[in-house]
Amino acid sequence: VKKIGVLTSGGDAPGMNAAIRAVVRTGLSYDLEVFGIYDGYFGLHQNKIKKMERYSVSDIINRGGTFLGSARFPEFKDEKIREEAVANLKKHDIDALVVIGGDGSYMGAKKLTEMGFPCIGIPGTIDNDIAGTDYTIGFDTALNTAIDAIDRIRDTSSSHNRISVVEIMGRYCGDLALQAAIAGGAEYLIIPEVGFSRTDLLKSLNEGKLKGKKHAIIAITEHITNVNELAAGIEMATGRETRATVLGHIQRGGSPTARDRVLASWMGGYAVELLLDGKGGRCIGIQNNQLVHHDIIECIENMRRPFSQDLYTLQQKLF
Numbered sequence: 479v480k481k482i483g484v485l486t487s488g489g490d491a492p493g494m495n496a497a498i499r500a501v502v503r504t505g506l507s508y509d510l511e512v513f514g515i516y517d518g519y520f521g522l523h524q525n526k527i528k529k530m531e532r533y534s535v536s537d538i539i540n541r542g543g544t545f546l547g548s549a550r551f552p553e554f555k556d557e558k559i560r561e562e563a564v565a566n567l568k569k570h571d572i573d574a575l576v577v578i579g580g581d582g583s584y585m586g587a588k589k590l591t592e593m594g595f596p597c598i599g600i601p602g603t604i605d606n607d608i609a610g611t612d613y614t615i616g617f618d619t620a621l622n623t624a625i626d627a628i629d630r631i632r633d634t635s636s637s638h639n640r641i642s643v644v645e646i647m648g649r650y651c652g653d654l655a656l657q658a659a660i661a662g663g664a665e666y667l668i669i670p671e672v673g674f675s676r677t678d679l680l681k682s683l684n685e686g687k688l689k690g691k692k693h694a695i696i697a698i699t700e701h702i703t704n705v706n707e708l709a710a711g712i713e714m715a716t717g718r719e720t721r722a723t724v725l726g727h728i729q730r731g732g733s734p735t736a737r738d739r740v741l742a743s744w745m746g747g748y749a750v751e752l753l754l755d756g757k758g759g760r761c762i763g764i765q766n767n768q769l770v771h772h773d774i775i776e777c778i779e780n781m782r783r784p785f786s787q788d789l790y791t792l793q794q795k796l797f
C-alpha cells in the first residue's frame with residue numbers, strides 16, 4: 479500500500495475530523511500518500527479527490543462536523559456508479575480506502591471490498607448502532623449534548639410542574655436515549671428495543687404523581703411516535719401540562735468531547751496500521767477497551783449489536 483484515500487459518509491458525527499486527521503498523519507508518518515475525498519461516496523463518484531498534507535488537517539481536532547463534507551448517496555448501490563468511483567480512485571493510484579461513517583457507509587465499503595478494492599470501516603455516527611463495537615465516534619458528544627438539553631428542560635419543567643417529552647436521536651437504536659435518561663435522571667424511558675404502551679405510561683405517570691413527583695421527563699427515541707401528539711394525549715389523559723421538545727440536529731453538532739477525540743484518533747491510526755499489515759475489508763471497533771477489527775461483510779450480514787439490558791433494568795429502578 480502506497481496511497482490511501484479517506485472519506486466521511488452518511489450523517490456527520492463529532493470526532494470525524496479527529497479520525498481524518500489521524501488517518502492523514504499516521505499515513506504520512508509511514509511515508510504514504512494520503513488523499514482526502516470530499517462529500518462522501520458522492521464526491522468519490524464526482525472525483526472530488528485532493529492530496530492531503532500535514533497542514534491540511536491542522537486546527538480541526540476540536541471542530542464538530544467533517545471538514546471533508548459528507549453526503550447520503552443511495553445511487554452508490556448501483557454497480558455502474560461504483561465502477562466509475564473505483565476508476566476515479568485508480569486515476570490517483572489509490573490502493574485502499576478508509577471510510578468513516580455509519581451502517582450505510584459500511585455497506586458501500588463492503589461493496590467496494592467485494593469488487594476487489596480494499597476498504598477499512600471506522601464507526602462514525604452518533605447513533606451507536608454499529609455491530610462489532612461498544613462505541614461509535616460521536617456518541618459520547620451527542621450524549622453530553624442531550625444531557626445538557628435535558629438538564630435545561632428539567633429546570634423549566636420543574637418550575638412549571640410540567641411533564642416534558644424529550645425526543646432523542648438514534649434512528650432505531652435506543653442507546654442515546656437510554657444513557658441520556660440515566661445520566662439526565664429522566665423519569666420515563668421509551669426506546670425501540672423495548673417499545674411502549676400508552677396505558678402503562680399513563681399508569682406510571684399517575685404512580686409517580688402519587689409518590690409526590692410534581693414534574694416528569696420522558697426520554698424517547700425518535701421514530702417511535704409523534705411526540706407532539708404523545709404530549710397532547712398525556713395532557714388530555716392526566717390533566718397535567720405537557721410539552722414536547724425534539725432535540726434534533728443540535729445533537730449532531732458541537733466540539734467533540736475528549737473521549738470522542740481520543741477514540742477517533744485511536745481508530746484512525748489503527749485503520750492505517752491494518753492497511754499496512756495487508757488487511758482490507760475490515761471494520762474497526764472498540765470492545766472491552768481494546769481496538770478490534772472484524773470482517774466488514776460478516777459485520778454487516780451477521781453481527782448484531784447487543785442491547786444493554788442491564789442498563790435498561792437499572793434505569794427502570796432509578797426513577
Ligand code: F6P
Nearest residue numbers: 489580603604605647648649730
Ligand atoms: O444517523 C445519524 C442521524 O442523526 C440519526 O440519528 C437520524 O435519524 C438521522 O441521522 C437524520 O438524518 P438527516 O441528517 O439526513 O436528517
